[in-house]
Amino acid sequence: MKIKKIILSLLTLCMVFSCEDSETDSNLSSKSAIHDSPVVQNLLKLGYKIEDIKETEDFYLVQGDLIFSKNLNDYKKGETNRHASSNNLVSQQYRVITVGIDSSIPQSGKNDWRSAITSAMSKWSDLSGNSIAFVRSYDPNPDILIKSDNNALGSNVIAAAGFPLSNGKAFNEILINFDFYNNLTVSENSKIYNMVHELGHCIGFRHTNWEGEGLYDQYGNLIGANYIPNTPSQDANSVMNGGTALNSWNGFSSYDVTAVNYLYPGLACNSRLSGPAEGTCAYDRYNDPIRYNVYTIGTKQTVFDESNTSWQVSGNSLEIVYTSSSACEVRVKANNTTWPATGIITKTSGAAGCITTYNVSLGNCINYSYSD
Numbered sequence: 001m002k003i004k005k006i007i008l009s010l011l012t013l014c015m016v017f018s019c020e021d022s023e024t025d026s027n028l029s030s031k032s033a034i035h036d037s038p039v040v041q042n043l044l045k046l047g048y049k050i051e052d053i054k055e056t057e058d059f060y061l062v063q064g065d066l067i068f069s070k071n072l073n074d075y076k077k078g079e080t081n082r083h084a085s086s087n088n089l090v091s092q093q094y095r096v097i098t099v100g101i102d103s104s105i106p107q108s109g110k111n112d113w114r115s116a117i118t119s120a121m122s123k124w125s126d127l128s129g130n131s132i133a134f135v136r137s138y139d140p141n142p143d144i145l146i147k148s149d150n151n152a153l154g155s156n157v158i159a160a161a162g163f164p165l166s167n168g169k170a171f172n173e174i175l176i177n178f179d180f181y182n183n184l185t186v187s188e189n190s191k192i193y194n195m196v197h198e199l200g201h202c203i204g205f206r207h208t209n210w211e212g213e214g215l216y217d218q219y220g221n222l223i224g225a226n227y228i229p230n231t232p233s234q235d236a237n238s239v240m241n242g243g244t245a246l247n248s249w250n251g252f253s254s255y256d257v258t259a260v261n262y263l264y265p266g267l268a269c270n271s272r273l274s275g276p277a278e279g280t281c282a283y284d285r286y287n288d289p290i291r292y293n294v295y296t297i298g299t300k301q302t303v304f305d306e307s308n309t310s311w312q313v314s315g316n317s318l319e320i321v322y323t324s325s326s327a328c329e330v331r332v333k334a335n336n337t338t339w340p341a342t343g344i345i346t347k348t349s350g351a352a353g354c355i356t357t358y359n360v361s362l363g364n365c366i367n368y369s370y371s372d
C-alpha cells in the first residue's frame, strides 16, 4: 500500500517535473552510475539527497524506508504532453475578459503598444471552438489592466503577467517594459506576439517549454502545471514558449488551438455584463462622473441576435435609458430618489441559456456635472 502510494505521488510529481531530462544525456560515461538514472535525477529534483538514495536490485531505497520503482515507465504514464496550464483557470462566467489600457501606454511613438494590444485580443477572440474572448474596456476596473512596468522589469524581459486568480478571474495585470534591451525598437508584429503570449498567461497557460521553471511563483505561491492532452512533447511554433520575446506573430500553433479548446470549451452562451464597480459613482470613458452609467457586454460570438434580445432592470431605483445590442451596451440611470440606487440588469437573448445579469449599486453622483 505504501509503495503504491509513493509511486502514485511520484507519478504526479513526474508529470510536473518531467522524467525526461535531456541534460543528463550529454556526458554519460557509465550507465551504472546512480546519478545517471533519470529516476534518480527526478528524486534529486524532488529534494532527496544523493547520499540518501540506495540502489537495490529491484528498486531505489530512499531515506531508509521509501521505495521507488526503477522502471521509468512507472513514472511516465500520462506524460506525453507538454502544453500545460496553471491550477487556477478562468471560471465560465468570467471568460469574456475586459481589458483596459492604462494611460501609461503612450498614444503614439515607439512605445505605443495600443494597436498591438487590441490585435492580440482579437487573435484570441477570433478563435472559434472555445469560450475565451477579450473585449476592450474603458471601465476603471477592467479584468486586466495593461500598463508600463515603471522600470520594474529587467532589461531582458519585454513584458510580464501572471496566472488566473483563485476567484476564477483572469490575472489582472500585464506590464510592458519600454526599455527592453536598452530601448530596442520592437516591431508591431513582435508586440502582437508578446501581447498574445501575456494574455495566454493571464488565462492560465504556462510556457509550453515550462520544464525547469518549477511549480511556484517568485512569492512561493503554487502555480501548478497540468498537462493538456493531445499536445506533443515539444511545440516549437507554440506562442506560449518562453524565452521568445523577440519572436514575431505568426499565428497560433495547431496545438495552441487544441490547448485553448481543451481548457475552455465553447459554451452555449458566453456573454457577460461589466460596468462600474459596485458602490461607486460611475464614470464615463473619459473618467468624468456621469449619471448615465454605461454597461458593456462582451460576446464571444460576433453575430449578435439583436431582434431576440431584451434588457430588463429590477427594482425602482434604476431605469434603462439606452440599449444597443449591436454595440453591446446598456445604459442605466438612477431615478434620484433612493441611494444607493441598486438593481439587477438582465440581458436575455434568443440563444438557449443566454441570460446574463449584473448587479448594480450606484452612489449619489448627482452633484457632479456629467458629460454623457
Ligand SMILES: [Zn+2]
Pocket (backbone or CB within 6 Å): 197, 201, 207, 241, 242, 243
Ligand atoms: Zn511567458
